[in-house]
Amino acid sequence: MDEENRLIVNSESTNLLKELTSSIETCQRFYFSVAFMNFSGVQLLLEALKEAEEGGVSGKVLTSTYLNFTDPKALEKIREFQNIDLKVFVTDQTEGFHTKAYLFEYDDYYKVIIGSSNITQSALKSNVEWNVEIISKQDANFVQQVIQEFERLWERSQGATDEFLFDYKRYFQNLRGIAEQNAIFEKPAYITPNSMQRRAMDNLTRLRSVGEKKALVIAATGTGKTYMSAFDVRHIRPKRLLFVVHREEILQKAKETFEKLMYGFDLSFGMMTGTRKDHNADYIFANISTLSNHYQQFSPHEFDYIIYDEAHHATAESYKKVIDYFQPTFQLGMTATPERSDNHSIFGLFDQNVALEVRLHDALDDGIVVPFHYFGITDIGDIDLSDLSVDDVHEIAKRLQINERVEFIIDKMNFYGHDGMKRKALGFCANLDHARYMAEQFNQRGLASAFLSGDDSSEVRQKWIKKLEDEEHPLQFIFTVDIFNEGVDIPSVNTVLMLRPTDSPIVFIQQLGRGLRKYPQKQFLTVLDFIGNHTKAFLIAIALNGQRYYDKESLKVAIASGFAHLPGATHIQMDKISAERILEQIDQEKFMSSKYLKEQYFEFKKIRQGAVPFMLMDYYRYDGAPDPVKFIMKDQTYVNFVAKAEKDDQLKLLLADDLFESTLKWLSKMLPIKRPYDLIIVHYLLKEKTVSFQQAKREILKWVKAVPDESVFHALRFLNQEFFDTREKNSIPKLYVWSGETLSRTDVLEELLSHPVYYDYFVDVIEYGLFRYERNFGAESYGVPYFKLYEQYNMAEVALISNYEKSHSSFRGSGLLKNGNEYFLFVDLHKDAGIAESVNYNDRFISPTRFQWETPNQTSQSSPIGQNIIKNEEKGIRLHLFVRKYKEIEKGFREPFIYIGKGRTIFYSGEKPIEIQLELEHQVPQQLYVELTEKI
Incomplete structure (x- = not known):
C-alpha cells in the first residue's frame, strides 16, 4: 500500500477523539505516548477502551510526570483495564517529556498519529490542535523508527505500581494545595469581560x-x-x-x-x-x-x-x-x-x-459554564416501561425500584467515574418514593446518601447541600424529584444521575444545569442517563440537541453524529441500543400531528404547575420549551389552538369576532419573523397613532445596528398593503394608511385597540416575534437582501426581505425567482420523499463548496436569463442558493428552504435546461452538509 498522510484538527466535522475511538475499536494493538493525561480526557475514551478489552485488543500507554500535569486519577482508571500496560516516565529538572503520539497496529499496516494533543477533553475535542495521521506499511522505515523510540522510552519508564501511585497521588494533592494558597493577585485593570x-x-x-x-x-x-x-x-x-x-x-x-x-x-x-x-x-x-x-x-x-x-x-x-x-x-x-x-x-x-x-447552549459556547460529558446508557432489560404513559409516575417509580438496577447504576458510576476527588452527585428520580428508595439502597451499600422533597424546609435543604459540598463530609448523593430544577446553586456538583424517564426537555435542561456552574479545579460534569424502553425516549434527543426549532432530519443527524454541533469539550455519547431506539421513535413520531402537539402543550402546562399558557411569551421564558409556532401552523392562531385544547368557550367567543381573528391570523402568519422592521413599526403603532419615516428608523435602530433607508420605506409600504394580492386585501383588515410621509392607524385598528383583551393578544404575538428574532439573529444588520447564512426561509419571506415591490404572492412555484439583479435559486434536493432513491437528479451538492443546478427547462444559453446566469459576475447578477432536502417531511406541511449563500458560475453545459456548476461563497458547515446529503 502507498503511504497516506492526513491532517487532523478539532472542528465541527471531526476531532481527534473520533479518530482515536474508531482506531481503538478497529485495530489489533495500540501504543500511546503522551506528555500528560487527565481524567477529563480518559473518560471520553472509556467506552472504546472497554470494547477493546472485550475484543481482546491489547495496548501500551506511556505518560509522564512532566510539569506535574498528569492526573493520578487518570492513571488509576487506565490501570483498571486488564488489556493495557501502563508506565510513567518520571521527569526531572534536566529532562522533560513532551511526546504526543498514537500508534495503531493492523494486519499489514500501521496508523501513526503524531502532533500536539495530549489526553485531555480540550485537546481531544475543542483546542486548536494539529495532528498528522500517517498510514504506512509495517516494514516502512518511519514506522520502525517510531516503534523503536517508543520501546526505548518504555524501557526507561516506571511501572504504575500501587506504591508509585500512592506516592504520586499524595505529592499531586499537596501540590494542588500549595497552588491554591499562592493564587495570583489580579489587579482590577487586568480583569476583562468574557464574551457574554x-x-x-x-x-x-x-x-x-x-x-x-x-x-x-x-x-x-x-x-x-x-x-x-x-x-x-x-x-x-x-x-x-x-x-x-x-x-x-x-x-x-x-x-x-x-x-x-x-x-x-x-x-x-x-x-x-x-x-x-x-x-x-x-x-x-x-x-x-x-x-x-x-x-x-x-x-x-x-x-x-x-x-x-x-x-x-x-x-x-x-x-x-x-x-x-x-x-x-x-x-x-x-x-x-x-x-x-x-x-x-x-x-x-x-x-x-x-x-x-x-441560554444553556450559548453558555457552553462562550465557555462560561463547564462542559458536560453525557453518557446515555440502556437500562437493564428486566424493567419494561413500554406499556406506560410518562404521566403514570407511580407505576414507573414502582418498576424502577429493584435491586438489580441499583447495582447496575453503581457499576456504571464506578466505570465512568467523576471529576475531582469526592463525588458530589444529584440523582433525579421519578417520585419521592423512588428518591427515598435510592437513598436507602445506596446507604446500605456504604454510599452516603440523602433524599430531599418539596416538603423539606429551606434550612434542611441548605444543611444537606453544605454536607455535600464539604470535601471532608462522607455525603456523596442527594436524591430528589424536581426541587433542584431551578434556583438552587450547588457549584461543586460533579455528577448528575438521570434515573427516571425524561418527560420534558425543559426539566431535563434545568436538571442538567444544576451541575454546570464553574468551581475551582472543576473541569467537567459527568451525566449518566439510564434510558429505558419508554415511548418518549426521543425527548432526550430534543433536549440535548439544544435547538428549539428542529425537524426529524436534523434530529436524526444530530444523534448519528454524536451531537457534533455542540460547542467546546462537551461530549454526548449514547450506546448503540439507546441510539437505535431513539432513532426508531423519531421515525415513527409525527411531530405535526394534533396528538403530538397537544402532548407537548399539556406537558408544558404541567411544567407551569397547571397554569394555562395563554400567551406565546410564556414559551419564550423557558429553555427547552416547545415551539409554539407549530401550534400556529396547525390552527392559524395560538389562541385557536388553546381554545381547542382547553375546550375554552371564552376564547372561542373572542375568535367569533371576524375582525379580531383575521388580524390575529395575519400577525401570526408572520412568525417566526426574518425581518424585524415590520413588526417593530407595528409595535410602535400600538401606542402611537402615527409614525414618520425618521421615527420608524429610530425604533428599528433599537433592535439592529443599522438599517438601509430603502428597507424602512419598504416596510412602511408593506404595512400599507401595497404588495398584497387581491385575496390578501380581502382577508386582511386595512390597519394602516401610508401618506408618503407618515403611516397612520385606520379606524379599524382604533376599534380593535379599544378592546383591552384584543390589545393584549396583539402585543403578545408582536413581542414574541421580536424577541424570538433577537434570539436567532441578534442585532446584526444583513443589508439587502436581509439573509442570514443557513437560516430557513420560504418564498414569501424572500420577497419581503429583498424589498420586492410587486405582489409577494407571485414569489412561488418556480425554481428561479428574480428581483432586479438578485436571482434566487430554490432547489428541492429530493423531489419527493416517496420516490425511489435510485432516481437520478442533477440538482445536488458536489462538495461543501460546489453545487450543481439545472435551470428551468425552457432556459437557453443565449437568452437574457441564460446569459445572466452564465456570466453572473460579469453582469453584476447575484445568485442566491436556497435548498431543502424534501418538500415535505410530514404530509401537509411544507418545509422552508435553507439559505446556503451566494455562488458564482464556474461551469455550464447543455440547453433547455442549462446545467450549471456554482462555486459557493461560503463552505457549507459539515453538520448541515451531512444533513442535506446523507440519508440517516
Whole structure:
C-alpha cells in the first residue's frame, strides 16, 4: 500500500477523539505516548477502551510526570483495564517529556498519529490542535523508527505500581494545595469581560445611544451577570448607583465585585440591610425588604443607575413601588429566568429591551459554564416501561425500584467515574418514593446518601447541600424529584444521575444545569442517563440537541453524529441500543400531528404547575420549551389552538369576532419573523397613532445596528398593503394608511385597540416575534437582501426581505425567482420523499463548496436569463442558493428552504435546461452538509 498522510484538527466535522475511538475499536494493538493525561480526557475514551478489552485488543500507554500535569486519577482508571500496560516516565529538572503520539497496529499496516494533543477533553475535542495521521506499511522505515523510540522510552519508564501511585497521588494533592494558597493577585485593570459580558455591554451601549433608559439581561446562573453589570458601570461611571437584590446573602458578594472592579475610582460603597443603613454612600447595595420600607428617604432622581438583580421578582408589590418611585438615567434588570410564578411579565418593566439572552447552549459556547460529558446508557432489560404513559409516575417509580438496577447504576458510576476527588452527585428520580428508595439502597451499600422533597424546609435543604459540598463530609448523593430544577446553586456538583424517564426537555435542561456552574479545579460534569424502553425516549434527543426549532432530519443527524454541533469539550455519547431506539421513535413520531402537539402543550402546562399558557411569551421564558409556532401552523392562531385544547368557550367567543381573528391570523402568519422592521413599526403603532419615516428608523435602530433607508420605506409600504394580492386585501383588515410621509392607524385598528383583551393578544404575538428574532439573529444588520447564512426561509419571506415591490404572492412555484439583479435559486434536493432513491437528479451538492443546478427547462444559453446566469459576475447578477432536502417531511406541511449563500458560475453545459456548476461563497458547515446529503 502507498503511504497516506492526513491532517487532523478539532472542528465541527471531526476531532481527534473520533479518530482515536474508531482506531481503538478497529485495530489489533495500540501504543500511546503522551506528555500528560487527565481524567477529563480518559473518560471520553472509556467506552472504546472497554470494547477493546472485550475484543481482546491489547495496548501500551506511556505518560509522564512532566510539569506535574498528569492526573493520578487518570492513571488509576487506565490501570483498571486488564488489556493495557501502563508506565510513567518520571521527569526531572534536566529532562522533560513532551511526546504526543498514537500508534495503531493492523494486519499489514500501521496508523501513526503524531502532533500536539495530549489526553485531555480540550485537546481531544475543542483546542486548536494539529495532528498528522500517517498510514504506512509495517516494514516502512518511519514506522520502525517510531516503534523503536517508543520501546526505548518504555524501557526507561516506571511501572504504575500501587506504591508509585500512592506516592504520586499524595505529592499531586499537596501540590494542588500549595497552588491554591499562592493564587495570583489580579489587579482590577487586568480583569476583562468574557464574551457574554462584552455582547451585553455592546447592546446596552447601543440601546442607550438611541435614548433607551431600561434594559433586561437574561443569563443562566454562574454566567457572570454581576461582573457584567459592574463592567458596564465602570464604562459609564455613574455618580450614584443603587444595586437591589432579593436575597441578602448575595448582597455582600455583589458589593465586593463592584469594589474590586472600581478600585481606585474614589467612590464610597455602602449597604442597606436590616442592620446597616449607609444612605450617603455613592454606590449602595440594598436588599428589597429593607429598601421597600426606606426608599422615600431618597429623591426619585437620586440615582443615575439602578440595577435589579433577580429581576424575575420585580413584579412583586415590594419591587413595584420602588421601581415606580425612582427615575434613574438608566435601569438594568438581570435574571436567570424571566418567568414569574404569578405569570406576570417583567419585560414591560424594562420597556421590552432585552440587551442579552444567554441560554444553556450559548453558555457552553462562550465557555462560561463547564462542559458536560453525557453518557446515555440502556437500562437493564428486566424493567419494561413500554406499556406506560410518562404521566403514570407511580407505576414507573414502582418498576424502577429493584435491586438489580441499583447495582447496575453503581457499576456504571464506578466505570465512568467523576471529576475531582469526592463525588458530589444529584440523582433525579421519578417520585419521592423512588428518591427515598435510592437513598436507602445506596446507604446500605456504604454510599452516603440523602433524599430531599418539596416538603423539606429551606434550612434542611441548605444543611444537606453544605454536607455535600464539604470535601471532608462522607455525603456523596442527594436524591430528589424536581426541587433542584431551578434556583438552587450547588457549584461543586460533579455528577448528575438521570434515573427516571425524561418527560420534558425543559426539566431535563434545568436538571442538567444544576451541575454546570464553574468551581475551582472543576473541569467537567459527568451525566449518566439510564434510558429505558419508554415511548418518549426521543425527548432526550430534543433536549440535548439544544435547538428549539428542529425537524426529524436534523434530529436524526444530530444523534448519528454524536451531537457534533455542540460547542467546546462537551461530549454526548449514547450506546448503540439507546441510539437505535431513539432513532426508531423519531421515525415513527409525527411531530405535526394534533396528538403530538397537544402532548407537548399539556406537558408544558404541567411544567407551569397547571397554569394555562395563554400567551406565546410564556414559551419564550423557558429553555427547552416547545415551539409554539407549530401550534400556529396547525390552527392559524395560538389562541385557536388553546381554545381547542382547553375546550375554552371564552376564547372561542373572542375568535367569533371576524375582525379580531383575521388580524390575529395575519400577525401570526408572520412568525417566526426574518425581518424585524415590520413588526417593530407595528409595535410602535400600538401606542402611537402615527409614525414618520425618521421615527420608524429610530425604533428599528433599537433592535439592529443599522438599517438601509430603502428597507424602512419598504416596510412602511408593506404595512400599507401595497404588495398584497387581491385575496390578501380581502382577508386582511386595512390597519394602516401610508401618506408618503407618515403611516397612520385606520379606524379599524382604533376599534380593535379599544378592546383591552384584543390589545393584549396583539402585543403578545408582536413581542414574541421580536424577541424570538433577537434570539436567532441578534442585532446584526444583513443589508439587502436581509439573509442570514443557513437560516430557513420560504418564498414569501424572500420577497419581503429583498424589498420586492410587486405582489409577494407571485414569489412561488418556480425554481428561479428574480428581483432586479438578485436571482434566487430554490432547489428541492429530493423531489419527493416517496420516490425511489435510485432516481437520478442533477440538482445536488458536489462538495461543501460546489453545487450543481439545472435551470428551468425552457432556459437557453443565449437568452437574457441564460446569459445572466452564465456570466453572473460579469453582469453584476447575484445568485442566491436556497435548498431543502424534501418538500415535505410530514404530509401537509411544507418545509422552508435553507439559505446556503451566494455562488458564482464556474461551469455550464447543455440547453433547455442549462446545467450549471456554482462555486459557493461560503463552505457549507459539515453538520448541515451531512444533513442535506446523507440519508440517516
